[in-house]
Amino acid sequence: MISINGTQINYYYICKTKLWLFSHNIHMEQESDNVKFGKTLHEDSYKKDNEVLIDNLINVDFIKHNNPIEIHEVKKTQSMKKSHEFQLLYYIYYLKKEKGLNNVVGYLNYPLNRKMFKIELISEKEKELESTLFDINKIICSDIPKPKKSRICRKCAYFEFCFC
Numbered sequence: 001m002i003s004i005n006g007t008q009i010n011y012y013y014i015c016k017t018k019l020w021l022f023s024h025n026i027h028m029e030q031e032s033d034n035v036k037f038g039k040t041l042h043e044d045s046y047k048k049d050n051e052v053l054i055d056n057l058i059n060v061d062f063i064k065h066n067n068p069i070e071i072h073e074v075k076k077t078q079s080m081k082k083s084h085e086f087q088l089l090y091y092i093y094y095l096k097k098e099k100g101l102n103n104v105v106g107y108l109n110y111p112l113n114r115k116m117f118k119i120e121l122i123s124e125k126e127k128e129l130e131s132t133l134f135d136i137n138k139i140i141c142s143d144i145p146k147p148k149k150s151r152i153c154r155k156c157a158y159f160e161f162c163f164c
């Protein structure tokens with residue numbers, strides 16, 4: 001049974017310290033204006049569609065029941081595109097492994113840029129994702145990774161925790 005959630009995958013590609021803090025239930029995101037803006041953006045852009053929470057683990061922004069089934073993720077900017085891509089790949093992987101759904105494709109939506117990217121779980125990506133899942137478990141079970149200051153830290157809700 002897989003127990004990693006989409007946010008952990010996202011944080012793995014952003015910052016390993018952030019991943020560790022979040023995974024140990026140290027949550028400060030509600031204080032971040034950046035996160036609030038992201039939520040507002042989502043609500044404004046896709047009012048008619050509904051979020052779908054699966055197994056209390058996978059939170060899909062919206063689903064289109066076509067063939068293949070489309071799962072959509074809405075993001076603000078493309079600056080963290082790899083983390084967005086792997087979060088969505090993980091959702092497809094989860095639906096395949098835990099629900100037996102083999103006909104799912106993902107779409108990354110960037111409404112501010114009017115861009116949309118199709119994401120498919122090809123075997124090369126699946127291998128990379130499995131190695132990521134292994135690594136995430138290793139990080140969570142180890143000591144907190146030392147914070148490394150980068151350009152993204154200023155907008156991070158954990159900034160004071162890491163550097164003050």
Ligand code: SF4
Pocket residue numbers: 014015016017018147148149150152153154156157158159160162
């Ligand atoms: S402030 Fe920087 S180092 Fe600390 S969790 Fe956030 S991104 Fe990571």
